[in-house]
Amino acid sequence: MAERPAAARGGRTATHVTLLIGAAVMVGPFLWQFLTSLKTLSNAMKVPPTFTPDWRWSNYGDVFELLPFGHQILNTVLMTAARTAGQLLFCSMAAYAFARLRFPGRGLLFGIFLSVLMVPPPLFVIPQYEIMADLGWLNSLTALIVPGLFSAFGVFLLRQFFLGLPKELDEAARLDGAGPLRIYWSVMLPLAKPGLLALGILTVLWSWNDLFWPLIVNTDPEQMTLSAGLASLQGQFQTDYPVLMAGSLLASLPVIVLFTVMQRHFIQGIAFSGNKG
Amino acid sequence: MTATVTGTADDVRTAVPAPVPARRRRRWRHRGAEAAWAYLLIAPTGLGLAVFYLWPVLQTGYFSFTEWGPFGGHEWVGLDNYRTLAADDEVLTALRNTVAYTLLGLLGIPLAVMFAALLNRPRLRGVSAYRALFFLPVVTMPVAVAMVWRWLYNGDYGLINYVLSLVGVEGPHWIADPATALYALVAVGIWTSLGYNIVIFLAGMQAIPREYYEAAAIDGAGALAQFRRITLPLLSPSLFFVSVLSVIGSLQLFDLVYVMGGSGQSARANPAFPRIQTVVHLFYDKAFYTNDRGYAAAIVMALLVLIVTLTAIQFRLQKRWVHYG
Numbered sequence: 001m002a003e004r005p006a007a008a009r010g011g012r013t014a015t016h017v018t019l020l021i022g023a024a025v026m027v028g029p030f031l032w033q034f035l036t037s038l039k040t041l042s043n044a045m046k047v048p049p050t051f052t053p054d055w056r057w058s059n060y061g062d063v064f065e066l067l068p069f070g071h072q073i074l075n076t077v078l079m080t081a082a083r084t085a086g087q088l089l090f091c092s093m094a095a096y097a098f099a100r101l102r103f104p105g106r107g108l109l110f111g112i113f114l115s116v117l118m119v120p121p122p123l124f125v126i127p128q129y130e131i132m133a134d135l136g137w138l139n140s141l142t143a144l145i146v147p148g149l150f151s152a153f154g155v156f157l158l159r160q161f162f163l164g165l166p167k168e169l170d171e172a173a174r175l176d177g178a179g180p181l182r183i184y185w186s187v188m189l190p191l192a193k194p195g196l197l198a199l200g201i202l203t204v205l206w207s208w209n210d211l212f213w214p215l216i217v218n219t220d221p222e223q224m225t226l227s228a229g230l231a232s233l234q235g236q237f238q239t240d241y242p243v244l245m246a247g248s249l250l251a252s253l254p255v256i257v258l259f260t261v262m263q264r265h266f267i268q269g270i271a272f273s274g275n276k277g
Numbered sequence: 278m279t280a281t282v283t284g285t286a287d288d289v290r291t292a293v294p295a296p297v298p299a300r301r302r303r304r305w306r307h308r309g310a311e312a313a314w315a316y317l318l319i320a321p322t323g324l325g326l327a328v329f330y331l332w333p334v335l336q337t338g339y340f341s342f343t344e345w346g347p348f349g350g351h352e353w354v355g356l357d358n359y360r361t362l363a364a365d366d367e368v369l370t371a372l373r374n375t376v377a378y379t380l381l382g383l384l385g386i387p388l389a390v391m392f393a394a395l396l397n398r399p400r401l402r403g404v405s406a407y408r409a410l411f412f413l414p415v416v417t418m419p420v421a422v423a424m425v426w427r428w429l430y431n432g433d434y435g436l437i438n439y440v441l442s443l444v445g446v447e448g449p450h451w452i453a454d455p456a457t458a459l460y461a462l463v464a465v466g467i468w469t470s471l472g473y474n475i476v477i478f479l480a481g482m483q484a485i486p487r488e489y490y491e492a493a494a495i496d497g498a499g500a501l502a503q504f505r506r507i508t509l510p511l512l513s514p515s516l517f518f519v520s521v522l523s524v525i526g527s528l529q530l531f532d533l534v535y536v537m538g539g540s541g542q543s544a545r546a547n548p549a550f551p552r553i554q555t556v557v558h559l560f561y562d563k564a565f566y567t568n569d570r571g572y573a574a575a576i577v578m579a580l581l582v583l584i585v586t587l588t589a590i591q592f593r594l595q596k597r598w599v600h601y602g
Contacts, residue, residue: 018392019403026410029414033425036428047434090325097315112331124337126337126564126574209420248425263405
């Protein structure tokens with residue numbers, strides 16, 4: 001290459017040093033969180049701070065006494081699973097129709113869908129809350145799930161995927177006598193797996209971490225999600241910080257594990273939505 | 278398949294006029310079936326979006342002209358809410374803070390570009406490990422992130438002030454000090470979104486053909502010149518996307534302020550709270566803490582105007598600096 005080897009090596013070291021410093025700043029808070037979660041309260045409050053944990057694993061059990069943590073884990077899992085399943089099904093149906101079928105009003109309808117994408121969520125919230133209140137759904141799993149079953153973003157993302165599939169596919173299936181439903185289910189869905197995976201992962205991430213909506217509709221601690229439950233402890237400055245750190249770690253762990261296992265798909269999903277959405 | 282269309286077009290037109298409409302009708306019926314299926318497939322999401330998203334936007338617009346009683350009833354008050362809003366110090370402060378967050382948050386973009394450029398070096402080892410580490414805060418629950426940082430920022434027991442004390446600096450009570458609270462929150466915001474932006478920039482950079490750089494190197498262009506003349510212009514669509522997203526995201530900042538600054542009584546106890554209050558937090562407070570929903574609706578309509586205006590400005594300016602290859 002045109003680069004001189006010595007200069008390149010020097011630059012390479014500087015690159016790694018910069019990246020390592022950056023990575024340390026990124027990971028440091030998590031390490032400190034983990035360390036704190038294993039301390040006694042008095043050790044955590046020491047000045048200057050100590051780096052020696054007391055290995056108090058019981059802090060992780062104490063979270064379940066501080067909050068109805070078990071209920072909240074279950075609520076979060078069920079909400080996330082239901083929203084993800086619903087979005088994958090409903091969004092892929094609509095996306096297939098928009099991408100592969102011809103019908104009057106297609107452009108107009110899609111435009112209306114896109115307009116939802118551009119409205120900031122706080123604008124929906126008061127009427128959504130009123131609907132939930134009128135239906136008697138407040139403080140229930142239903143309130144957490146229902147509005148999240150529908151997503152304009154999901155339709156948009158999957159439509160991009162369906163548009164990218166070759167035209168010959170449905171033409172061939174059509175000649176073989178398959179109807180739109182059959183083509184959607186047996187031809188398009190299997191081919192759209194990378195798109196479905198990307199949408200699924202993003203929906204899990206957003207749902208699991210969602211705070212605003214769960215905070216508003218479910219105020220009974222047993223009906224809260226993890227993020228709302230943890231947030232409900234804010235302001236109680238007397239709270240046992242080590243236990244709080246243990247709870248925070250436990251609550252974010254599932255998504256971090258999912259990310260570690262499916263890193264490639266995560267990154268692809270983000271890069272895809274980022275460069276085409 | 279169909280015997281009637283075996284002749285030439287002339288034959289059909291002159292000799293047998295009837296089959297043409299018949300065939301047309303059959304195709305139309307097929308189209309009709311296709312359209313029916315399409316509407317059926319769209320129906321669940323369409324109805325869901327209509328009931329839970331489209332209609333609510335219109336309702337919020339209507340609510341912004343009403344005043345709510347303690348039991349949920351509301352009456353039309355015309356422009357009253359907007360008049361109050363324009364003179365309300367709390368609203369104006371929240372607006373000013375929100376704009377400050379948005380502008381300061383943009384500082385994260387050059388930082389992300391720098392890290393992406395470092396990661397984009399050819400044959401660099403450990404790219405995926407670095408990328409994963411930088412991405413960690415993106416996937417972590419925002420509430421948990423806010424908790425950790427509140428602990429790190431703690432004025433008495435926080436790690437940050439301890440590290441500063443090692444070099445002889447006495448750190449402030451970061452999020453309880455009006456002078457530093459806003460900047461402390463901006464830093465966490467940048468820290469959280471850095472990995473996401475790096476991934477997008479890195480994908481954009483990797484799409485730039487290597488040959489461009491090789492040709493530039495032969496012409497004697499150094500690394501910096503290559504970055505300025507090749508990378509930046511070709512990365513401009515990603516830069517545009519990230520800056521639009523960053524502005525829209527910052528204007529809706531809530532989670533961090535809610536967890537680190539508090540809400541309701543605890544927020545009022547924090548002397549720095551007026552310096553970090555955002556529009557969405559104020560909206561939440563009015564709509565669900567003090568139950569002043571009409572006024573809250575007006576506040577969030579003002580936010581909509583702000584978002585639409587800033588986004589429109591960005592799209593207008595786009596023509597000057599964004600190059601689509």
